[in-house]
């Protein structure tokens with residue numbers, strides 16, 4: 001498998017020999033027992049879930065790498081913050097703490113809390129997208145794409161071509177291709193492009209970062225065409241870390257300085273705070289433009305709640321304000337990125353086809369190499385996840401053709417450029433030893449890979465089908 005990997009390995013400056021890329025920078029004060037279900041139980045659970053690991057109860061999972069969203073462990077300070085919740089309907093002090101944190105870390109003046117990332121997308125997209133509009137971006141996340149299509153718009157992927165090669169070792173595989181972007185701008189013009197979206201790091205593209213240089217170029221180009229740029233910033237802090245350690249001249253800046261420089265490239269930000277603000281629920285829209293804030297705030301009230309709570313309790317706003325700082329802490333980020341990289345390196349050493357370099361929040365396995373005998377229409381990533389669960393009670397998630405959905409015009413499956421399984425690492429939850437167990441689990445599936453069959457759909461919901469679809473083993 002080694003020949004798959006192209007170019008020398010990226011060495012992140014300042015990560016080498018840094019203690020926090022090998023050791024947790026926290027102590028454990030409270031534990032949650034986890035249980036290993038027996039093989040018979042696992043078989044029954046999978047069967048009852050229609051072979052879709054999304055539908056397995058959490059209590060039957062040993063190590064849950066389904067998502068890093070809302071699954072992080074809050075700190076003692078965040079838990080203390082919960083006790084300081086001001087549950088005033090309008091004007092809760094926790095809202096002002098959040099607003100101040102966003103202004104301080106990101107520099108956006110206006111902040112509209114929302115219950116989570118897709119709540120923010122719903123409000124923003126309903127306000128800005130009209131029938132026939134296009135939204136260019138770098139491999140839009142599934143909820144982003146689904147919301148765009150729900151508003152009768154279309155997402156156009158302008159990611160650099162190299163991102164489609166899982167083994168090219170490049171520092172910023174989340175970057176947008178400016179030529180592709182400009183072609184879209186020329187073809188549709190600002191009348192049909194309400195905004196461009198940059199997802200950093202890029203979840204559906206392997207958790208790969210976007211460089212500051214690229215963001216600046218996107219902003220400059222978009223300004224020339226009069227098109228606002230929106231940061232899908234769920235993992236904005238992890239992206240800042242990559243900028244610091246990989247981009248020339250950036251190592252001397254603090255994380256907050258980098259975050260401010262990054263945010264300056266954007267007019268709007270949608271945030272799922274369940275990732276880099278390390279809360280179990282929360283999100284927001286932020287912008288520097290009063291007119292954009294005015295256009296979203298009424299829909300915010302309609303869909304989410306009054307402008308100072310947005311579907312959240314005061315205590316959630318407080319935890320989010322504190323978490324924004326913790327998620328941007330330099331030592332925490334060294335640990336976080338080092339922890340994810342540890343899993344990637346252990347798998348790669350054992351010859352596993354791992355998307356390279358490792359992403360910020362997850363390790364992605366290339367199913368085209370792992371299960372080449374299963375066609376995209378039979379969802380190799382789903383078959384892998386089923387076997388990983390059967391072998392080890394570890395839960396991963398398909399990021400491939402099932403997630404990609406069907407083409408709204410032809411009704412056919414949209415085969416994914418990259419057919420992946422994501423092993424997503426929750427923040428501050430699992431130890432390095434847990435990751436060693438995951439490596440063993442993947443190797444067990446690898447040994448059996450030739451006998452693994454694909455899936456046939458038996459039940460397919462019309463939108464976001466991957467969450468609740470059911471399957472049978474293909475003949």
Ligand SMILES: Cc1ncc(COP(=O)(O)O)c(C=O)c1O
Nearest residue numbers: 069116117118141143203234272
């Ligand atoms: C890049 C990105 N954007 C938006 C979202 C949606 O956020 P939420 O799950 O909070 O609705 C996610 C969730 O995983 C994401 O990864």
